[in-house]
Amino acid sequence: MKILIAEDDSLILKTMEFCLKREGHEIIACIDGMEAMGKIEETKPDLIILDIMLPYFSGLEIVGKIKQELNAVPVIVISAMGQQEVVEEAMRLGADEYISKPFNITELVSHIARLTATAAIA
Amino acid sequence: MHNVKDSFDFFTSDYAFVFLNVDYKNSTAAFPTPEILYACSLVFVVVTLLLVGVTFYTLNKKKQKFNFNNNIRLGVEQWISEVISDPAARSVAVPENFMVLFKKPEARQMMIEELVRNKSSFLGIVSDNIIQLYYQLGLNVDSRIKLDDKQTHIQCQGIHELCVMEQKDQYGKIYHLTNSKNSDVRLEAQTAVIQLYGFTGLRFLDVVSYPITEFQQLKLLEMLRQLPFTGLPTLDSWLQSKNDTVISFALKLAQHYKQVQVHKEAAVCLQHKNEAVRVQAVKTLAQIANNTTANLLTEAYQNERFTNRLNILRELPKIASDAQRDFLIVQLHEGHEFLKLAAAKVLAKCTSEGMEILEAKGQEDPIPYKQIYLHVKAERER
Numbered sequence: 001m002k003i004l005i006a007e008d009d010s011l012i013l014k015t016m017e018f019c020l021k022r023e024g025h026e027i028i029a030c031i032d033g034m035e036a037m038g039k040i041e042e043t044k045p046d047l048i049i050l051d052i053m054l055p056y057f058s059g060l061e062i063v064g065k066i067k068q069e070l071n072a073v074p075v076i077v078i079s080a081m082g083q084q085e086v087v088e089e090a091m092r093l094g095a096d097e098y099i100s101k102p103f104n105i106t107e108l109v110s111h112i113a114r115l116t117a118t119a120a121i122a
Numbered sequence: 123m124h125n126v127k128d129s130f131d132f133f134t135s136d137y138a139f140v141f142l143n144v145d146y147k148n149s150t151a152a153f154p155t156p157e158i159l160y161a162c163s164l165v166f167v168v169v170t171l172l173l174v175g176v177t178f179y180t181l182n183k184k185k186q187k188f189n190f191n192n193n194i195r196l197g198v199e200q201w202i203s204e205v206i207s208d209p210a211a212r213s214v215a216v217p218e219n220f221m222v223l224f225k226k227p228e229a230r231q232m233m234i235e236e237l238v239r240n241k242s243s244f245l246g247i248v249s250d251n252i253i254q255l256y257y258q259l260g261l262n263v264d265s266r267i268k269l270d271d272k273q274t275h276i277q278c279q280g281i282h283e284l285c286v287m288e289q290k291d292q293y294g295k296i297y298h299l300t301n302s303k304n305s306d307v308r309l310e311a312q313t314a315v316i317q318l319y320g321f322t323g324l325r326f327l328d329v330v331s332y333p334i335t336e337f338q339q340l341k342l343l344e345m346l347r348q349l350p351f352t353g354l355p356t357l358d359s360w361l362q363s364k365n366d367t368v369i370s371f372a373l374k375l376a377q378h379y380k381q382v383q384v385h386k387e388a389a390v391c392l393q394h395k396n397e398a399v400r401v402q403a404v405k406t407l408a409q410i411a412n413n414t415t416a417n418l419l420t421e422a423y424q425n426e427r428f429t430n431r432l433n434i435l436r437e438l439p440k441i442a443s444d445a446q447r448d449f450l451i452v453q454l455h456e457g458h459e460f461l462k463l464a465a466a467k468v469l470a471k472c473t474s475e476g477m478e479i480l481e482a483k484g485q486e487d488p489i490p491y492k493q494i495y496l497h498v499k500a501e502r503e504r
Contacts, residue, residue: 011236012243014203019248022207104246105207 001116004028004045006036006062007078008054016049019105020112033057040066045073047112050095052079052086060090067094074115078103187228194229195236202236206244206251214258224259234261238286256287269295277302278310285314293318300326309338316342320349324375327360327368334367343374351379361387366396373399377406385410392422400426401433408437416441420449428458435464442472447479454483454491463494470498477502 003025007013010031017027028043030036034056040048048066052059059077066073076097077090087098097111154162198220205214216224223229234256241252256262265287268280281299284292296318299311312334315323334342360372361384369391376384388410391403400422407415419434419441426434435453438446450473453465469476477499484495 009239009243011199011203011240014199015207015240015244015248018203018207022209101243102241102245102249103243105244105248106246 001047001112002026002028002043002045003047003049003112004030004036004039004043005049006030006033006054006059007049007051008032009051016105016108020109023109023112025112033059033062036062037065047115048073048075049108050075050077052077052083052090060086060093063090063093063095074118076108076111076115190228191232194223194232198223198233198236202233202240202255205255206240206248208251209247214255216259227264230259230261230264233259234264234283237261238283241286253287262287262289265289266292266295269299274304274307277304277307281307281310281314285317288318290318297326301330301332303332305332305335308332309335309341312338312342313345316345316349321346321352321354324354325356327363327372328356330368331365333365334371339367339371339374342371343378346375347378354379354381357381357384358387361391366394366399369394369396369399370402373402373406377402377409380410382410382412385412385415389415389418392418397427397430401430404430404433404437408440411441416443416446420446423449423453428461431457431461432464435461435468438468439471442468444473447473447476451479459490462490463497466494466498467501470502 001024003020005013005016005020005027007016007029008031013029013031017029020027028039028045030039033054036048036050036054037057039045040062048062050059050062054062057065063075063077066075071094074096075094076099077087077095078099078101079087079090081100081102083100087100090098096115099108099111201217201220224233237252237256241249244252262284265280265283266289268276268283269292271277271280277299281296284296293315296311296314299307300315302308302311308330312326312330315326317323319325354375357372357376360368361376363369363372373388373391375381376388385407388403388406391399392407394400394403404419404422407419416438419438423431423434438450442450447469450465450469454462454469456462466480470480473479477495480491480495480498484492
């Protein structure tokens with residue numbers, strides 16, 4: 001499965017990349033919102049994982065845009081703890097799932113599995 | 123021909139001083155000679171060049187440091203993420219070049235910062251692997267040494283690192299710093315013991331002699347709110363502390379966690395010399411009330427100033443009954459308009475025939491009681 005991850009902290013991005021690669025996924029890593037926007041159009045990922053706080057384009061802006069253009073692609077947003085309002089806004093814009101930092105990689109993996117299964121049924 | 127000498131002659135001539143409105147003949151001021159002006163310009167140029175040089179040197183040093191850190195970061199990041207994301211990682215083989223690198227203090231600090239930042243984002247196996255790596259590289263020793271540093275911001279940094287890395291064996295040292303004379307260190311240490319030990323960490327309230335600020339109290343309460351409640355066995359002794367801010371904080375704990383067993387100790391705080399403690403005691407008692415609380419508050423009311431009188435009247439709606447009717451009627455006739463309105467609200471909410479009493483009072487004495495009656499009525503209908 002082709003997963004695009006957008007996260008501005010390179011160490012967290014790389015850690016997530018390694019963990020999900022171990023699960024057998026193909027990973028497209030993006031360090032900011034602008035790169036993510038470009039790669040989404042270019043690579044057409046099967047699932048997108050977005051940090052809310054990204055440089056250039058925020059996670060919210062990206063969710064709003066991709067849900068207009070590629071409605072079928074599941075999106076998981078990652079927020080810092082205590083950003084409940086922002087998470088609610090992301091869900092309203094069409095995000096399918098959210099995770100708050102600190103998070104367990106197994107939680108992320110199970111979200112991916114569930115969303116993939118739902119997308120396959122649809 | 124108009125040359126430089128002419129210009130100079132003009133500035134030293136009588137005409138110039140008339141033009142500049144200066145009485146130079148009677149002036150005692152010494153005018154600089156061209157030589158002095160030249161020397162001053164030279165000094166100015168030298169100082170400017172020195173400043174430019176120092177700025178350039180400092181910026182260059184900073185750039186070198188940034189590049190050094192960035193190069194290490196880029197090199198190490200890949201390795202760290204590979205190690206910490208490995209579910210089977212137990213003991214990690216550190217590459218030879220990194221072993222050399224980690225002998226440099228800057229590189230070790232950079233490594234600590236990377237691990238601390240990453241640790242704050244992950245739970246589970248990744249988090250465990252980060253702690254494992256922190257131990258294996260001996261970075262816990264670096265953090266521990268910081269606790270003894272003379273610079274308080276370094277001490278704070280050390281506390282934060284040990285706390286994020288869950289170094290419970292350092293509890294003794296951190297606990298000692300919860301009563302540091304420096305407020306930043308105290309704040310960091312108090313936060314750390316709560317983060318590491320939850321409600322048990324509140325043990326620092328037994329010994330803290332410096333004030334706990336309102337901000338720190340709110341921060342600690344917010345941290346505790348996210349933890350499972352495990353009890354407050356020594357709450358009664360904190361309510362008798364010599365430190366007024368400990369009493370205030372203990373009262374807030376009693377209020378938030380409804381600690382009815384300390385009702386007696388909280389009631390004693392109504393007589394405390396510090397007004398902030400008395401105000402908090404009223405709020406706490408309203409939350410842990412029994413059938414004596416309303417009378418305790420109305421008795422305390424007589425000795426209070428405006429702020430706490432209003433506070434008592436605002437808390438009474440939670441606990442008052444017909445037994446307080448006479449007290450409230452008296453308050454309708456006395457004091458500030460705010461107190462009258464607050465008393466009217468309690469009367470209307472907690473006593474039978476409260477609204478009728480207010481209505482009758484409004485007819486009998488329309489200013490201000492009719493407005494008070496209409497205000498309370500409108501609020502009740504909302």
